[in-house]
Amino acid sequence: MNSQNKILLPGLNRQAKFLFSKTKLTDKNILIIGSNVGEIANLISTKNPVNIQIIVEDYESLISTKLVLDKEKNVNAKIMSFEHTDFIEEQFDCVYSQASISSPNRKNIVKEIKRILKPEGIFCVGEIVKLQKEIPTFVKDIFETSDIDPIEINDLEKYYLDRNFGLINSKDLSNSLNEFYSIVAELSKSKMKDLNENEKSYYKKFLNQMKHESHAFLKLGADKFIGFKILILKKK
Numbered sequence: 001m002n003s004q005n006k007i008l009l010p011g012l013n014r015q016a017k018f019l020f021s022k023t024k025l026t027d028k029n030i031l032i033i034g035s036n037v038g039e040i041a042n043l044i045s046t047k048n049p050v051n052i053q054i055i056v057e058d059y060e061s062l063i064s065t066k067l068v069l070d071k072e073k074n075v076n077a078k079i080m081s082f083e084h085t086d087f088i089e090e091q092f093d094c095v096y097s098q099a100s101i102s103s104p105n106r107k108n109i110v111k112e113i114k115r116i117l118k119p120e121g122i123f124c125v126g127e128i129v130k131l132q133k134e135i136p137t138f139v140k141d142i143f144e145t146s147d148i149d150p151i152e153i154n155d156l157e158k159y160y161l162d163r164n165f166g167l168i169n170s171k172d173l174s175n176s177l178n179e180f181y182s183i184v185a186e187l188s189k190s191k192m193k194d195l196n197e198n199e200k201s202y203y204k205k206f207l208n209q210m211k212h213e214s215h216a217f218l219k220l221g222a223d224k225f226i227g228f229k230i231l232i233l234k235k236k
Helices: 014-022 038-045 059-068 106-116 137-145 153-161 174-189 197-219
Strands: 029-033 051-056 075-079 092-098 117-130 165-172 226-235
Touching (some): 014 038, 014 092, 014 117, 014 165, 014 226, 029 038, 029 106, 038 059, 038 075, 051 059, 092 106, 106 117, 117 153, 137 197, 153 165, 153 226, 174 197, 174 226
Parallel strands (some): 029 092, 051 075, 092 117
Antiparallel strands (some): 117 226, 165 226
């Protein structure tokens, strides 16, 4: 796998690169939320933050994340509910979420993120979104199977502004999904042999979950209805 695309999530490495281009992460305490984010932590750690915390929701995700973490960096991964973390109020300068909170629990997760963010803290969120208001049944089935509750792309900024965040910048990365799902399809078929053992363990569960979604996007026309958008927000 191309090193620049080792972040195997919607948006690939482009969400992190967009964040780097708009903010300075040096000397920051950062929280990364979600599974399959070990490579994100490695990339962000190159910007020399004071501390990076990762939270995942299950043991398998914890083990697979730790497999790829750069042992030389100050990154700590834990199992924790996204809605009810153990962190103190206003602990983090930045919270980063890439395709990890586009769920029916979004409202409670965002409330918790606001609690643990410092005043003026940065929230970089990437969300799976609907590109059209009305979507066909097979796309609804994909969202339901993946536990995704997508917001329409034109309403995403309003959702967060209504929750008292300020918008720093945003970017539609829907055009990155074709590359993302193509990589998923290739790895699911025969390219797993190109990965080392740690990478195989890291991606196996995720790839099994994404096979159907990848086929629908690349072959059945789901690309007309599924998008991805990132926001860089500031806590007011």
